[in-house]
Amino acid sequence: MSQRITLLGATGSIGLQTLDVIALHPERYQVFALAAFTRWQALAELCLRHRPRYAVLRDPQAAAALRNHLAAIGSDTEVLEGERALEEVSESPETDVVVAGIVGAAGVRPTLAAVRAGKRVLLANKEALVVTGALFMQAVNDHGAELIPLDSEHNAIFQCLPQEGRSRQGVRRLLLTASGGPFRGYSAEALARVTVEQALKHPNWDMGPKISVDSATLMNKGLELIEASWLFSMDESQIDIVVHPQSVVHSMVEYEDGSVLAQMGTPDMRTPIACGLSWPQRIASGATSLDFLTLSALQFEAANLSLFPCLRLAREALRAGGSAGAVLNAANEIAVQAFLDGQLAFNGIPSCVEATLTHLPATGFTSLDEIMSVDEEARAYARQQVTSRGAQY
Ligand SMILES: NC(=O)c1ccc[n+]([C@@H]2O[C@H](COP(=O)([O-])OP(=O)(O)OC[C@H]3O[C@@H](n4cnc5c(N)ncnc54)[C@H](OP(=O)(O)O)[C@@H]3O)[C@@H](O)[C@H]2O)c1
Known part of the structure; x- marks a missing residue:
């Protein structure tokens, strides 16, 4: 039977890449609802291509424009509006999987609604977990939700941990890799003058503006540190950050016996998305194979906490x-x-x-x-x- 998907943040980078993977497997996945904030024209195009039962826009004016447009072209997608509607499509008995791809704390309520309805939740919206922490994980346990991280680092750790990512037996530490962002190696003087355009140009990943800036300040890694601690029940002292500019090793788990398991692949978010959709099976994602023969040397180095204090602030917040x-x-x-x-x-x-x-x-x-x-x-x-x-x- 095909899985019915609700996609929160459908018009964003995670949303569009999820739809790419879904389109490769029409026999496995059916789009139940597509949700976004204001960009109704972008959502209209996605509705025509993927024919969801519902399209949701948080902004009522944008929803009205989308409703008129879809009615004029005879689409049978129903348009809903407002924050509560985001929650309704996330907790609906007609959906099996919710992809949490909204950016920022705006994703907290709909993501929690999916968790409380016991769905399989594919979590890209790390901010939801950073904000609500113990409350979120308690809800996952209480309602039997299946939480699979989409962040490439956490998805890598999920894959490297035993028993579908749940057991910590014999785990010594987690190693979260970080690309270092566009300003790796910059001096303090150069960093003081960087522009928005430079910050938005990530060397390895094509992402939305907020996470791109977070990657440039290393706050993204700080948020991921907190996310990893909650997801995998690991103390802050057991999670290390390693800068790895090639973004080929997506993260690692070190065991007590000295074994280190790494998950590797080309830097392509469709890999963790496909993993989350099909787990524990494996399906094609559209990502190309990693060509070891043409790979340049892999580098690993420490993060510079004095130039990038966001990482220190996040560690302190996790401790607090x-x-x-x-x-x-x-x-x-x-x-x-x-x-x-x-x-x-x-x-x-x-x-x-x-x-x-x-x-x-x-x-x-x-x-x-x-x-x-x-x-x-x-x-x-x-x-x-x-x-x-x-x-x-
Ligand atoms: N992009 C990546 O490769 C990547 C990798 C790992 C993790 N993540 C995480 O995934 C999340 C999404 O990132 P992204 O890069 O896909 O962001 P993005 O490209 O900026 O897309 C954000 C999406 O969220 C929607 N949205 C924004 N504010 C909203 C609100 N108040 N209510 C409802 N919907 C809202 C946007 O709708 P409109 O288009 O209508 O504004 C858009 O669909 C973030 O938490 C990020 O940290 C992303």
């Missing part, structure tokens, strides 16, 4: 626990957007995040509403930092 992940993430989302909008220099991103973490020390939380109100508070403070001190950073 509680609300610190949400504060880190919220401040980072605001700072990255301010950088993209030309209101903050590149080095202002870690400064803004650090100031917000200092202002809002970690507290415990027991509900989603509680942590989302911390998220709001952190955003407000980070915005204030950008306005009042943005020019000094």
Whole structure:
């Protein structure tokens, strides 16, 4: 029987690559719902090609435009709108798999709705897990959801761990690889002058703007460190970061006996996406084979924490626990957007995040509403930092 897929963030980089993989296997997968934020024309094209039962836009005006357009061309896709509709298609009994490909904390509620409905959840939206942490993992356990990470690093670790990624028996440490981003090897002076255009040009991956900037500051690796700790129940001290510029070794697991298992492949997100869709089976993803005979030497080096303080801030937030992940993430989302909008220099991103973490020390939380109100508070403070001190950073 074919699997029915809800795709959150359908118009984004993860969304489009998921649809590429799905299109290779029409007998296995059927698109149930496609969801996005405002870009209704892009979603309209996807609706024509993949004929979902529902198209969801969070923005009501964009949804109205899509509804009119699809009605005019006789499409039978029904258009829904608003945040609650994102949750409804994620928890619907008519869907089997939810791909969480929304960027940022905006993905928290629909991703949790899928988890609470016990779906197979393919998690690209690392921010959802960083913000909600223990609450998210508790919901996975309570509702029997099947959580498979799509981040190439976490998907690699998932594949290298025994028993479908669940057992920690004999595991000594996890090694998360990092490309180092576009500014690896830059001096402090050069880093102070980098432009948005340079930050968006990742050497190995073609991704959305927010994660591209996160890769440039190394905050992406920091978020991944927190994500890995929650996903695999590993203490922060058991997760090391290794810069590996070729992005061929996607991550590694070291065992007590000294064995190191690595997952390798060309840098192509369709590989972890296909793995998540078909696990424990394997299907074609469209990715090309890794050609070992033409590979250049593989390099591994330490990350420079003084030039890229976001990684240190994330490690500290993970150690602090509680609300610190949400504060880190919220401040980072605001700072990255301010950088993209030309209101903050590149080095202002870690400064803004650090100031917000200092202002809002970690507290415990027991509900989603509680942590989302911390998220709001952190955003407000980070915005204030950008306005009042943005020019000094
Ligand atoms: N791209 C990668 O290779 C990659 C790799 C690993 C992990 N990830 C993670 O995957 C997630 C998505 O990344 P991406 O690169 O695919 O981002 P992206 O290209 O910017 O796409 C973001 C998607 O989310 C939708 N969206 C944004 N804000 C929303 C909101 N408030 N409500 C509903 N939908 C919203 C966008 O819709 P509109 O188009 O309408 O704005 C778009 O479909 C991120 O968490 C990222 O860290 C990405």
